[in-house]
Every structure is written in structure tokens, then in C-alpha cells.
Amino acid sequence: MLRFVVRRLGQTIVTLLAASFLVFVLVESSPGTVARKMLGPFASTEQVQMLYESLHLDDPLMLRYVRWLGVLTGVVADPLGDPALKLGFRDQRGERYFGNFGFSTQMKQPVSDVLWERLGNSLLLAALAVAVIIPLALAMGMVAAINEGSVVDRAVTVLGTVLASVPEFASGVILVSILVVTLGWLPGTSPLLPSGRWPVYIQFILPVAVLALFVTAYVARFVRTAFVEVLATPYIRTAILKGLPPRSVIFGHAFRNAMIAPFTVILLQVNWLLSGVVVTEVVFAYPGIGRLLLEAALFGDIAVIEAATLVAVFLATLTQFIGDIGYMLLNPRIRL
Amino acid sequence: MSERDKTHPYLKSLYAQLESRRIGRRDFLRTATLLGMSAGAAYSIAGISPGLISSALAQTPRKGGTLRIAARLGDIKDPHTYSWGQGAFIRQSLEYLTLTGIDNVTRPLLLEKWEASPDLKTWTLRIRRDAKWHSGRPLIADDVIWNLKRALDPKTGSATVGLMAGYLLERYDTGEVDDKGKAKFSRRLWDANAIEKVDDYTVRLNAKVPNLAVPEHLFHHQLFMLDPADGGEFKVGANFTGSYQLVSYEQGKRAVMQARPSYWGGAPHVQTLEFLDLGDNASAAMAALAAGQIDAWRAVDNSSLDAVKTLKDVNVYEAQTANTGAVRVRPEAKPFDDPRVRKAMRLAIDCKSVLDLGIAGLGSVGEHHLVSKSHPDYGPIPALQYDPGAAKKLLAEAGYPNGIDSEVYLKSAPAWESQVVQSMVEQWREAGIRIKMNPVPSTQYWEVWKKVPVGFTDWNHRPLGIMLLGLCFRTGASWNESGYSNPQFDRLLIEAEGKLDINERKAAMGKLQTILLEDGPIIQPVFRSIFSAYHKRVKNFTMHPTNYYWYKDVWLET
Secondary structure, eight states: OOOHHHHHHHHHHHHHHHHHHHHHHHHHSSSSSHHHHHHHSSOOHHHHHHHHTTTTTTOOOOHHHHHHHHHTTTOOOOOOOOOOGGGOOOOOOOOOOOOOOOEETTTEHHHHHHHHHHHHHHHHHHHHHHHHHHHHHHHHHHHHTTTTTTTHHHHHHHHHHHHSOHHHHHHHHHIIIIIIISSOSSOOOSSSOOBTTTTTTGGGEEEHHHHHHHHHHHHHHHHHHHHHHHTTTTTHHHHHHTTOOOOHHHIIIIIIHTHHHHHHHHHHHHHHHHHOOOHHHTTTTOOOOOHHHHHHHHHHHHHHHHHHHHHHHHHHHHHHHHHHHHHHHOOOOOOO | OOHHHHSHHHHHHHHHHHHHHHHHHHHHHHHHHTTTOOOOHHHHHTOOOOOOSSGGGOOOOOOOOEEEEEEOOOSSGGGGGHHHHHHHTTTTOOOOOOEOOOTTTESSSSSEEEEEOOTTTTEEEEEEESOOOSOOBBBBHHHHHHHHHHHHHGOOTTTHHHHHHHHHHHEEEEEEEEEOOEEEEEEEESSSSSSEEEEEEEEEOOOSSTTTTTTHTTTTTTTTOOOOOTTOOOTTOOOOOHHHHHHHEEETTEEEEEEEOTTTOOOOOEEEEEOOOOSOOOOHHHHHHHTTTTSSEEEEEEHHHOOOOOOEEEEEEEEEEEEEEEEEEEEEEETTHHHHHHHHHTOOOOOOOOOHHHHHEEEEOOOSSOOTSSSSTOOOOOOOOOOHHHHHHHHHHTTTTTTTEEEEEEEEHHHHHHHHHHHHHHHHHHHEEEEEEEOOOHHHHHHHHSSEEEEEEEOOOOOOOHHHHHHHSSSSSSOOOOOOHHHHHHHHHHHHHHOOOOHHHHHHHHHHHHHHHHHHHHHEEEEEEEEEETTTTSOOOOTTTTTOOOOSSOOOOO
């Protein structure tokens, strides 16, 4: 077990390094320089060139990457924080500390000032969505599987297929036009600030609903398939023939075995909920890490892109790790 | 010297021209105000009502309340380098020396008045005696000079340099060399006395060439007056002269401003302004407006317009503007080096149909020279008629009987730009001009806009046609994205800029416009209207053609 954890940790670090380097190369190859973006379209070429040099954008790629690593680990200070540059970049935490993601060139403030709050918001959104998705998907999937072939089963399957094929940008707009514009029951955006007559907690309903609609239907179909398979196995037949009550057959015998496949799917979805909710966050102006990443990517704000990527990769490996532990608990035949 | 003697000598002639109907009332208004006549006097002489006082004033404004506005809240540290978005927000707090109103007439704001010398080279700016900083200190000449000099210093990075370089700055060799060994050039004031302090409340601009539009330039979107003590930085707690005080600022989230009771222009009606950052997504702003989370969405895009109009508690405001976009080619390379090819590209476009298809008729047709009929200096010349047959013939004459192929760069947002280009591309195809569309994110576009062979660039509304011609087509101008260079055009342009007589100026403009029709590098099919949406409880709002907005006169109904 300990060996497993150590090995997994090693793999994670290698993955993080590889991902961060790839992002550096990709941002480098996209046209348009950060200096131009900072100064806007109307600045002269000379002005852009001056800023370009003071941002150290003309240093070789490898040098900038290694320097970025040094800043992150707290070995060196971010050169952008040099007061002589007059960029106005200052970090209250000090010049050197572990986990320093540097300065955002778009927001002109330390990445750490925005990252953690945004990440917290996204985690909250994901947690709320998961809290809705899991019970709902399990219930739908199990009911459908137990009544396989019935009207209920058909209804769940059809509904699931329809909902899982409506992309979030469409379902978001549809829900808004019905619940916000026509009925006026809910607020249309979720900036997580008291706005108008809407308290903050009500602003979670629509984004969570959009995420839940999409994912629940998808997971429910997996749950159904897995349950149908398990319910057809000889040991379940034996259990039923022994005269065990249905509740005991489902929860005592079928549940654990049937959960292995859906568990993987749920973990993958959790991972997606944490880093891939860009569309939902943008549609509802939700201040999460997805929207942050999108805006940073459009601007070419490398410090923010790197930070968000590292967080996403880390969360992905973390959910994978939890998944492995979970398999072991669900299926004792698996040894780590 | 008495007050009377200080009035510009040309005003008398201008008045005579108005009397004899040689010039229109709008022409009189604009020129007279630029030469230093007060807008009120000019309006009463011209005998027209300013049309600015809306019917809402008939009701008694209510004090108090909170106005919530959707706005992008980026970095606000350096006002002299703001791009459009931030300026829109901070204009409630920081002020300009002048203000060009919704009627295209420029008035003094922090100035009390200005005077121009007969040769239009010397401009005397007189500062309001009652304009006070929030700290209680009066605004003085040293403040104004500090701000002008800072904005005109290339190191600051302000676009003011591009605007005023022609008459206040000179290019010089810095003595340094770049990596390739080429001499580095920069710009500085053309004369040590170019910005001169006369007394505590008077500043004089000594220009090297005449320019009539100086007061309009002082309304440049970055030319805010900051307290020198703040070192060019704006933040919560910084000094300001405007009607609202910034009390909290959370970048990317929310900003709050409170009314300043001691504002020199009278305390504003609305107590609190709250700005919410909802990102760039139009559906978020639309939904927030529908749910009453915001009262104001100031830049409604065409694609959301129909939806916004269905909201029952919302008023949609329209401003007809000279806001436009144009495809421009670079005449340096084949096939665009041949003027016949460029003219063929204009002949092949049916502007009316671009107006209908591209922007759903929400605007007016363009005439391929950026000058709009609404510009006071529009030269009355016949428009180029749509004629795809003639276009094909010209192409064949130029040696391209099988047509030409190229690629147009454009911004992927806002949507109207792609739609306009799309409809142009379809029409060109019929004339054998095969152009592929290459949309790129806007930040990337601004990196290449002056380099690509074919590009589509949008141009914000300006009160004068000649301002755009000078910015876009003068040889070597910093925004001359096409690299267009025509000595005859340059000569006529300088002539036109120095012309005070409106009819002579219009005639000169007509010649410039004709050159652009025959030889110019742009194809400009439409001018567009812009829209904003406000909740019905917001009273006394007027929309400015540049979409600048001030909330000091607005009030909220309960």
C-alpha cells in the first residue's frame, strides 16, 4: 500500500512537469504576444517592444520554463515583481515562497490572489452537483434495471439519452429562458454576490441543475447496465430462489458488485466537474476556475494557464488515486 | 485685451456664412464651439434647441438608490493606458478636460473655455476655477500639464501619442541601437515650450502645425486628469474630480462607487453605483437583466437585440453612429498593388444587402471612404454604384481574367463582424474574388492587423470624418494599417485640416473621398447603430454615440 502511494506520487510529479512544459510550448506557439495584449491595439510597435523586453518574453523558452519552476518552488523571485520595471506587480506573501504561481499579466496581480478563491468556488459547485447526481443517478438506474423492459425502464433510457445529448450551453439557455425570462423564478446569472433580490444560495440552483441534467442521465445509464448484468448472474438467482426479500437481494448482494463500473464513471465525472465546467461557468458568469482558465487562455496569460493546468492535473491524479482505493474496497480481489 | 478681442477672428465670418445660409446650422455649431464659443451661445445663434434635455427632466429627480451595471472589471491601475472597457467604468470618477456630447459638439468640462489663435497653432486652455479634487484642492495648470506630458511620453504607453504626435511631438533618434544594430527612434515634445504654463489656471499648447480638432482630442478616451500625487495610478482612495468615488474594487467581480455630494457640477442623484463583472458571454448579461440582477447592459450585441426587446421592464436605447468596420488590403503586394483590383473589390459589393444581411439593417450604408453623411465634414460626392459586371471587367483589365484568391483576417467576436465579412465574401465570389475567412481571437488580431494582406478592422465613432482619414490613410500614420501612401492624398489632407471655411473643407473632403473610391485600400459597406439596455426605472439616460456614459444625471424611480 505504501509502495503504491509513493509510486503514484512519483508519477504525479512527472505528469505535472510534463503538462506544465507542454503548456509552455503551446502558449509559445500561439500567435500574438502578451505585451501587445497588455497594451491593447492602439499602442505603437515601440511601446510593445519595450514591454516585451521588460517582461523577459525575449528570453529563450527553456530559460523561462526553468525560471518559472524556480519561482513556483520558491527558489527565485519572479522578475516581474521588480519595482524598477514599474509594472506595479506586488505580492503580499513575499517574493519567494513555495507554491508561488507568479504574476498574472492580464490581471496584474499575483495568481495566488485569484486562484484559490476561484478553485474553492469550483469545488463547491462540483460538490453540490455530485450531491445531486449520485443519489439521483443511482435511483434512476436501479429502478430502471429492476424493472427491465418496463415502461419505467424505457422512460429512463429515453430521457437519459435525450438529456445526455443536450450540450450544457443549450440546456443552460433553455433553462434560463423558461425559469428566468418567462417565469421569473430564478436569477439568471451566478456571480455569487448578492444582486437584486436574489440571495447568493439561490444562484447555485441553475448551474448545478445544468451540470446535474447532463451528468445524471449519463451515469444513470451506466448504473442501469451494470445492475442488469449483475441481476442476471447465477448468485443473484440463487439468492432470489433462497427466498431473500428483494431489498436484501438488491442492497446486500447486487449493489456492491454492480457499482464497480459506475464508480469509474462517477469518478471521471467528478474530475470533469472540477476542471471542465468552462461552459457552465461562462454561461452563468460563475466565478470558478473554468472561466478563469478560459479567459487566461484567450489572453495568453501563461502564469494563470500554468496554475490552472497544474491544479487540474493534480485533481485528476487525485481522483484516480481515490478510484484505486475505492476499487479495492468494492472488490477485495483487487490488491494494490 | 478685452474678452471680446479674444474671440477667434474667424467667428465673425462663420456667423456671416450662417446668416447667408452658405453653411448649415450643425456646421456652424461644431466649428464655432471648437473655436471657443460656448455651446449654449452657439446653439442660440444657430437657433436650434440642443435637444439634450429629455422629457424626464420635467419630473423631479429622485435622490438615492443603487444602480447596478454589468461591466468588465479589469486592471484599473493606469488610466492613461486604458483600453475601451475600463475607461467606460472609471469615467464616473475621473474626468476629461473637454466633452464631446451626443450632438457631436465639444464643450469644456474641466476647462472653463479655450481660445484658438487665428492660425490654429496656439491653443489657450482656461481651467475651471470651481473644479476641485476630492481632497478639496483646486485643479490647477500644473495638474493638467503633468497629465498631458505623462500621456504624451511614449514610455507611459498611451495611445494619446498616436493622436497628438502630428502637432505636438517629433520623432528623434534615441542614440541607442536595437539587437539588429538599427537606430532606435522615439518621440518627444517638438519644442520645450509645446505645453506651456501661463498662470495657475491657464495652459497653452503651442503646436508645430495647425489643427482645428484640439478640443476633440482632449476628449481622447485615455486622457483622464489624475492627481500627480498619485503618480499616474488609480485605485480605491486615489484623488479624483468626478461625481462618484470608488469605494471598493474587486477585480473581475464587483466595484462599488458612492455619490460625491461636493461634486463641482452638483451632487449626482443615484447614491450607489454597483458594477458586476459577468464575463464576455452575452447570455449571462441578458439573463441577469431579465432576472433584475442588473439594471444596465451597456453594449447589447446585435445577436441579443431581439431577445432583449422582448423583456418587458427594459428600455433599449439606440445611437446612430459612424461606428464602422472595413476590409482593407495592403497595396504593397499583388494582386492588391493594382488600383483597378481595389476598385473592383468595391464595385462588387452591394452595400445595401450587406447592411441587411450583416447587421440586420441596424445602421446605414457606407460609401467605402469611412466618412458618413452624419459627419459635419462629409463631402457631397456621388456614391459608387454596385456593378459586379464592371468589377469583373476591371479585374480582367488588371490581368486577372480568372479572378483573384486571398484570405481575410478578422476577429472571431463580436458576431456582427463575422456576419458583415461573410456577406461581403459571398458577393465577392460572384465577381470572381475568392476570399477565405480567417477568424482569430481579437487579441491575436491586434497583433497582426497592420501586417496581414487583407484584414477587417472596426473603427469607433468619431465626430469628424477627417479624423479617421488622418488616422487611417496618412503616409506613415501609426494606425495606417494598409500602409497606404499617396502624396496627393497627404497634401490634400493637410490642406483640409487647416481649412476653417466649412464649404471649402467639404470640397477638400470630397476630393479625398474621391481618391479613396478610385485608389483607396478599403472596402467599407456599412455604418452601424449601437444599442444599450436599461431597466425602465432608470430615468434620464441618454446614449452617447461612442457608448461612453455618465450616470451623474441619471436617477432611479422607486
